[in-house]
Amino acid sequence: MTFNIVVLPGDGIGPEVTDEAVRVLEWFAQHRAIPLHLERRLFGSAAWTAEGSTMPDATWEAILAADALLFGATGSLDQTHIPPEERRKGSLLRIRKGLDVFANLRPVKAQPALAEASPFKARTVAGADLIFVRELTAGVYFGTPRGVETQADGTRRGVNTHSYTEAEIARAARFAFELARTRRGHVTSVDKANVMEAGRLWRDVVSEVHAAGYTDVTLEHMLADNCALQLGRAPTRFDVIVTDNLFGDLLSDCAGAINGSLGMLPSAALSAPDADGRRRALYEPVHGSAPDIAGKGIANPLGAILSAAMLLRWTAKAPAEADRLEKAVEAALASGARTADIAMPGEAVLSTRAMADAVISALEAN
Ligand code: NAI
Ligand code: MG
Numbered sequence: 001m002t003f004n005i006v007v008l009p010g011d012g013i014g015p016e017v018t019d020e021a022v023r024v025l026e027w028f029a030q031h032r033a034i035p036l037h038l039e040r041r042l043f044g045s046a047a048w049t050a051e052g053s054t055m056p057d058a059t060w061e062a063i064l065a066a067d068a069l070l071f072g073a074t075g076s077l078d079q080t081h082i083p084p085e086e087r088r089k090g091s092l093l094r095i096r097k098g099l100d101v102f103a104n105l106r107p108v109k110a111q112p113a114l115a116e117a118s119p120f121k122a123r124t125v126a127g128a129d130l131i132f133v134r135e136l137t138a139g140v141y142f143g144t145p146r147g148v149e150t151q152a153d154g155t156r157r158g159v160n161t162h163s164y165t166e167a168e169i170a171r172a173a174r175f176a177f178e179l180a181r182t183r184r185g186h187v188t189s190v191d192k193a194n195v196m197e198a199g200r201l202w203r204d205v206v207s208e209v210h211a212a213g214y215t216d217v218t219l220e221h222m223l224a225d226n227c228a229l230q231l232g233r234a235p236t237r238f239d240v241i242v243t244d245n246l247f248g249d250l251l252s253d254c255a256g257a258i259n260g261s262l263g264m265l266p267s268a269a270l271s272a273p274d275a276d277g278r279r280r281a282l283y284e285p286v287h288g289s290a291p292d293i294a295g296k297g298i299a300n301p302l303g304a305i306l307s308a309a310m311l312l313r314w315t316a317k318a319p320a321e322a323d324r325l326e327k328a329v330e331a332a333l334a335s336g337a338r339t340a341d342i343a344m345p346g347e348a349v350l351s352t353r354a355m356a357d358a359v360i361s362a363l364e365a366n
Pocket of ligand 2: 249253286
């Protein structure tokens, strides 16, 4: 069998970092016999410019048929020329919903090479190793009614609806407990049960799922604002953090500070397994299109490359190869490879391409 991977580079630095993740995956196809077929497709603003559609039909069909997507970033500075319905059609939210990838995994692991270099200590936390399970297909980003309406007095009102069903919470909770069993056996569930109704239900359902089948895992509940503080103060206390779509978005960016740069955080979004145990999957770096550095060849490709490692683990079911790639990233950093975002004053700075070369050299050295 071959794993069909649809590559959606997207906007800004998306194509720059995705090219490097593709090169790394091609290395695994060639040297480690991982059966990957990678196919690039235009999407979003890039597709609008080239084809007059943010989501050409052929791309949407390829997305639905793929074993996995490798995604760069979406968001160009100016999308006002694209009609709103086209923006929705080509949105990442539509892809996430269409594939029902409800479990968004965002690991945050301190890189020893950065944590040990003393000038960097202030910016990374040695020993931190945590993973978010962010619920990705419900909550306030999807709730209806939504929109901007004009009220009777002529002033405007913006409306979003934050809603969670029991089933949506339960499947995220089960995913988190299963994952904790493969790690250190600890889950922190994050909500605002003190002020939000959906948050109260979140807390109750997570506790019920825990009691019904996962009492071997320890569970703590934490309010989202306190979690933001604890991520800054004591990130090593966390193992698995399960939370809703909005809090997961914000808190996982906060956690970006733990390992030095947003540019090094990978992610995977996974569906429930089908009858054959296969999950639909979307892999992407956590960062966005970074218009401030796009087109310069200086973006850190490690978030995209570590997302490729997650693809090897979850889609290709090749955990040893995923470990090999994660170790190669560690080795590249240990050898002093630095892009601008993680370099200390006076350190040599590599381009996006050269950083990926350093990772591939480390792969070849093993
Ligand atoms: P961003 O993640 O694009 O950039 C935030 C900061 O981090 C910038 O200073 C940027 O230069 C830096 N940065 C990000 N990735 C980097 C990398 N790989 N190497 C070095 N530095 C890196 O977030 P921002 O600026 O808030 O949003 C820019 C655009 O990206 C917006 O249009 C936003 O909607 C979109 N976005 C898209 C996401 C996605 O595709 N999943 C996620 C987040 C934002
Ligand atoms: Mg975000």
